[in-house]
Amino acid sequence: MKLRADQTGERGLPMPLWLQGALESAQAAVISALVVAAPIFVVWATAGFQNGATEVLARLAGQSWLLIHGVPLLLDTVGMGATAQPQSGVLSLTPLGLTLIPFLLAWRAGRRLARASYTDQLWQALLGSSLVYAGFGLATGFICRTADVGVGLWSAALIPLIPFGMGMVVGARREAGSWSRLIGVDAVAWLSRxxxxxxxxxxxxxxxxxxxxxxxxxxxxxxxxxxxxxxxxxxxxxxxxxxxxxxxxxxxxxxxxxxxxxxxxxxxxxxxxxxxxxxxxxxxxxxxxxxxxxxxxxxxxxxxxxxxxxxxxxxxxxxxxxxxxxxxxxxxxxxxxxxxxxxxxxxxxxxxxxxxxxxxxxxxxxxxxxxxxxxxxxxxxxxxxxxxxxxxxxxxxxxxxxxxxxxxxxxxxxxxxxxxxxxxxxxxxxxxxxxxxx
Structure with a gap:
């Protein structure tokens, strides 16, 4: 991996790797959220929801974004206003096909960050991106939890890092060419010993x-x-x-x-x-x-x-x-x-x-x-x-x-x-x- 100074600030100086990682992860989070919200908007536009309030749809989109990342949602029919046999349960069945959306976006971000980093500096970009993505998940879980759909804040912050982090690492490895180069180890020299x-x-x-x-x-x-x-x-x-x-x-x-x-x-x-x-x-x-x-x-x-x-x-x-x-x-x-x-x-x-x-x-x-x-x-x-x-x-x-x-x-x-x-x-x-x- 080589450091490329094409990511620059206003004065032509190289952008800090942690900031570039933060921007890449923010971009991935926003794009994946828009992709999830698009079908919900289409159903709303055709009067497919009984309650079409904007805040309700926004929470539904946020809950769907958390679900495709594997975050379990705590369902409670008491909060839904059920009058008979109130029940509670956990929605944890993750649509893995939609999980590919943040994974592929992270894969692209990982390649870009690896291309802009030396091997011993890649951790800065990965750390910045992980913190921002965790913050996005935490904010989404805090805003989108309701009386009928509960969200664990720790789960909302940490679980989305699993598909996102895997995509980042795989993308960085794709750019580095091998796992040993990704972590800065000379595999040939190590094997010779x-x-x-x-x-x-x-x-x-x-x-x-x-x-x-x-x-x-x-x-x-x-x-x-x-x-x-x-x-x-x-x-x-x-x-x-x-x-x-x-x-x-x-x-x-x-x-x-x-x-x-x-x-x-x-x-x-x-x-x-x-x-x-x-x-x-x-x-x-x-x-x-x-x-x-x-x-x-x-x-x-x-x-x-x-x-x-x-x-x-x-x-x-x-x-x-x-x-x-x-x-x-x-x-x-x-x-x-x-x-x-x-x-x-x-x-x-x-x-x-x-x-x-x-x-x-x-x-x-x-x-x-x-x-x-x-x-x-x-x-x-x-x-x-x-x-x-x-x-x-x-x-x-x-x-x-x-x-x-x-x-x-x-x-x-x-x-x-x-x-x-x-x-x-x-x-x-x-x-x-x-x-x-x-």
């Missing part, structure tokens, strides 16, 4: 983590395809729910935007369904490839695409994580970093044993990493929708981790075993095509 076994272990663990990430992303990609197919097959039921709501064109558009915001959540739900771990759609409702027992659901169009009834071949969906693990095992073989197998072969001169042991260890490691990553996604995608039965939505992180780890591990063993044969087949095809290309 370590032993050969340490370098082997580091390369092996790093490749295993990457393989686990490959398995998770492949599983999610295939689950997204299955989700799209399910929506296409049940499109008539989805349209029927839209028609029954009679929300009008602008209300329907706002509802569609809200559902698109939860699209990443639905992808994680599809992963849980496919793995057999299942996904909760309210207290007492569980849907999964190994069994489905779902109670009454709210009139949300996307819920109409949920597979229902007797599903004779639903268990076949369990093959999706296995296929993803097979791809990860093949990828690890092509990466060429199976140093544990090399070390074990040096210690034990029995290839049948070392090959079997190293493959099983690799499957266990990659499966565990994919399971841990899946558990993190399940924790992010799930939550509570407020009050009533819908206080438990999403997959259980521990259950998903176990199911996903086992299935991916099986796939990794298959991919590692079939990898050499696949490589030989690819080499033969390339050798057959080589004379024709000449």
């Amino acid at each position: 370590t032993s050969q076994h340490s370098r082997w272990a580091g390369s092996y663990l790093g490749s295993a983590v990457k393989a686990g990430f490959v398995a998770l992303m492949a599983s999610l990609a295939m689950c997204c395809v299955l989700l799209a197919v399910t929506l296409f097959i049940h499109w008539n039921l989805v349209i029927a729910v839209y028609e029954g709501l009679e929300a009008g064109p602008f209300g329907g558009a706002a509802l569609t935007i809200a559902q698109l915001g939860f699209l990443p959540n639905l992808a994680v739900f599809a992963l849980a369904w496919t793995s057999g771990a299942g996904v909760a759609l309210g207290i007492g409702s569980q849907a999964g490839a190994l069994g489905t027992a779902v109670g009454p659901l709210p009139s949300i169009p996307v819920f109409a695409a949920l597979p229902a009834g007797a599903l004779d071949f639903a268990a076949a969906a369990l093959v999706v994580p296995v296929l993803a693990g097979t791809l990860a095992g093949w990828w690890f073989l092509r990466e060429g970093e199976n140093h544990f197998d090399e070390w074990l072969s040096i210690k034990i001169h029995a290839r049948w044993f070392t090959a079997t042991a190293s493959t099983l260890v690799l499957g266990a490691m990659v499966g565990s990493i994919a399971g841990l990553l899946g558990a993190g996604l399940a924790w992010l995608a799930g939550g509570s929708a407020g009050i009533g039965r819908l206080t438990d939505i999403g997959p259980d992180p521990l259950r998903l981790a176990v199911f996903l780890a086992v299935e991916v591990a099986v796939g990794v063993v298959i991919g590692s075993a079939a990898g050499p044969w696949l490589e030989r087949q690819q080499t033969l095809r390339e050798s057959e095509l080589e004379p024709a290309s000449r």
Whole structure:
């Protein structure tokens, strides 16, 4: 990273990094707030709210801004004026698709700040931006809390820093080119001082983590395809729910935007369904490839695409994580970093044993990493929708981790075993095509 003096004050002096970070974060906060407020304004313009007072809409926009950052909202029907069976609950179901808005804005800001900083000065820009963004969240929580929607001020100040800070760090790393350069460490010099076994272990663990990430992303990609197919097959039921709501064109558009915001959540739900771990759609409702027992659901169009009834071949969906693990095992073989197998072969001169042991260890490691990553996604995608039965939505992180780890591990063993044969087949095809290309 290099210091560039293009960010200057009135006298041509370089702008202090903490001030530049503060301006970048303020810009990101305002833009994300405007994006969230736009659909609310559209619904208000079409008389979609019973109470269209300006302060009410402004508080609703602020509460929505906090929600997309993961800040839980405390709901109380007593404050809403409910006359029967007052209840309270927590709205913590975060639309991860809308969380990408502040994340991407922070990613852009992180790149700009890294471009304007030396490595040992980047902390100044990150500190200034974090303080301003936390202040924006604190002010939003203080202004937008009401009798029926409570907001914890500490949560409003600190939780928005998680997606914003992640975006800043990823953007700065993108500009720096590596994590070591981002924190000012010469990775080459540090590695040269370590032993050969340490370098082997580091390369092996790093490749295993990457393989686990490959398995998770492949599983999610295939689950997204299955989700799209399910929506296409049940499109008539989805349209029927839209028609029954009679929300009008602008209300329907706002509802569609809200559902698109939860699209990443639905992808994680599809992963849980496919793995057999299942996904909760309210207290007492569980849907999964190994069994489905779902109670009454709210009139949300996307819920109409949920597979229902007797599903004779639903268990076949369990093959999706296995296929993803097979791809990860093949990828690890092509990466060429199976140093544990090399070390074990040096210690034990029995290839049948070392090959079997190293493959099983690799499957266990990659499966565990994919399971841990899946558990993190399940924790992010799930939550509570407020009050009533819908206080438990999403997959259980521990259950998903176990199911996903086992299935991916099986796939990794298959991919590692079939990898050499696949490589030989690819080499033969390339050798057959080589004379024709000449």
